Amino acid sequence: MAELLRMPEVAAGSTTAVLSDWPVPEGTAFHAGDTIMIVETDKAEVDVEAHADGTLIKALAPSGTEVEVGSPVAVIAAPGEKVGDLDALLADLGVAEPAKTSPAVRREIPGTERTPEVPTPADLTDQPANGRIFSSPLARRLARDAGIDLGAITGTGPGGRIVRDDVNAAIAARIPRPGPAPTPDLSAAPRPAAPAYDAIPHSRIRQAIAGRLTQSKQNAPHFYLRGQVRVGELLTLRQRINADGGVKISVNDLLIKAIAVAHVQVPEMNVVWTADAVRRFRAVDVSVAIATGAGLVTPVLRNVESLSVSAVSAQVRAFSEQARSGALRQGDLEGGSITISNLGMYGVEEFSAIINPPQAAILAVGSATRTPVVTEDGGLEAADVMTLTLSADHRPVDGALAARWFAALRDSIEKPVRLIV
Structure with missing residues (x-):
């Protein structure tokens, strides 16, 4: 029988967590022990594993958003179970509205630079069932911005899914053609001087370190x-x-x-x-x-x-x-x-x-x-x-x-x- 997958309390006392990624695309079967959801805490990424075989019917929260603990994030069904009217099913499961989410400040993973994967409506549109290209929202956005056809990229993620690194590799493989040097506009007004510093946004791990050590000096x-x-x-x-x-x-x-x-x-x-x-x-x-x-x-x-x-x-x-x-x-x-x-x-x-x-x-x-x-x-x-x-x-x-x-x-x-x- 279809049921709801809810955001777990992966860190003691946490009220929200970042839904980092869906390794299993919608409509795909999974087995017990497979990672079906990746969740970020202040200090680590946690793989949420399936307790039994099933199928991910519908993701209710997109990748890269902060979700309240306990909120429904997906609908899963038993292997081979047919789901008819999804809206009626959600109503039967007591889901009147999507999970409470907000764009997340992503945790910096050592050796990488992560960008919040907040998909647009276009990102969430499924491709036709035949020949569907599975890709992460961030990969789709990077490919779209770079003018690269996802069909020409081989995915290295779970189940052949195209991920960010695959798109970056395709971008790096292209050899840019040198164009003519731009003609300077001598009549343009002078631009204001650039600031003499770089503003580096706080990462989740840096915010966590600051909060914990401040608490330590204040309380201990x-x-x-x-x-x-x-x-x-x-x-x-x-x-x-x-x-x-x-x-x-x-x-x-x-x-x-x-x-x-x-x-x-x-x-x-x-x-x-x-x-x-x-x-x-x-x-x-x-x-x-x-x-x-x-x-x-x-x-x-x-x-x-x-x-x-x-x-x-x-x-x-x-x-x-x-x-x-x-x-x-x-x-x-x-x-x-x-x-x-x-x-x-x-x-x-x-x-x-x-x-x-x-x-x-x-x-x-x-x-x-x-x-x-x-x-x-x-x-x-x-x-x-x-x-x-x-x-x-x-x-x-x-x-x-x-x-x-x-x-x-x-x-x-x-x-x-x-x-x-």
């Missing part, structure tokens, strides 16, 4: 612990592991494992603040700050206390690739009690970071530098030293607790053999 009383740790043995351990020719690990991978060891030794730090209680976790989940062209994302490594260093390294690399290609899912970004943010590779010696809410702490990591230090007998020696700065939320974490955790972290870093046993 930050305090900071700063200290230097010797990393000579840690760097030697990394060199020995990488010399085996297997998985290459980074200093950051070892630091993530050291955070997990410190959390196990001082479990009172593995917490978040909620309105009703301090929530202490049994497993250690650590967020890793990853910079992309669109902004900062913080995917979460789960159960780090039980992972080997090589497994931590493999997961971080996978997250980095997904972050830069825009393939992270909302679930990858939720959870954890602490984040690690490392700017040492940029030559930054120390900095203070803002807590990623609702977490209780963030560890800012500077670069390792060769520094003269005083030995126990009062002499001087050169040592590899790194400055770490812990930002903590004073609501669930007191200063003495943070200091005990920092001491456990230092001990794990300066005696790194415990990270691999």
Whole structure:
């Protein structure tokens, strides 16, 4: 029996979401597990999968629009089910008007530039059933503006659908013919000078970052612990592991494992603040700050206390690739009690970071530098030293607790053999 597909609540507490695309065109059958709708949240794209086989009868909300959670976005039917009068069916299903939508500010996907796909009435007009060319609204608009026949383009999207990249490739393949140079109009009035800046509209991810970090500084009383740790043995351990020719690990991978060891030794730090209680976790989940062209994302490594260093390294690399290609899912970004943010590779010696809410702490990591230090007998020696700065939320974490955790972290870093046993 035909039924309505509604906009899901893909992110906890969200009231709207952007309907990014319909991978399954109208009138097309799909199978259980197929992606039938792609939805954008503030930080990720989410594939909405079909729970059973069926057919997409009618899309009630176009691609590129912001839709209220719970609003009907499509009519789907069982496999082989015949639908007669669509208007009568919509009335029977209680749909008196289209889903409440508005043009959306699209999230920037790393490595691409997305344009809101708000189709015009002409875009929504189906082509004849025989020889129909399936294409996204944005692809149709780009092809129309460039004067390119969609029939001459081979689609690479789902089911052979023509997408934006296909049209861009066709545009790039054309060789423009040079025309005569325009004759300057000397009588034209002088034009006003161009502004001395470029106005870059806020992307959804940039707006989300701004909102979350502003909320964090306003609501979470930050305090900071700063200290230097010797990393000579840690760097030697990394060199020995990488010399085996297997998985290459980074200093950051070892630091993530050291955070997990410190959390196990001082479990009172593995917490978040909620309105009703301090929530202490049994497993250690650590967020890793990853910079992309669109902004900062913080995917979460789960159960780090039980992972080997090589497994931590493999997961971080996978997250980095997904972050830069825009393939992270909302679930990858939720959870954890602490984040690690490392700017040492940029030559930054120390900095203070803002807590990623609702977490209780963030560890800012500077670069390792060769520094003269005083030995126990009062002499001087050169040592590899790194400055770490812990930002903590004073609501669930007191200063003495943070200091005990920092001491456990230092001990794990300066005696790194415990990270691999």
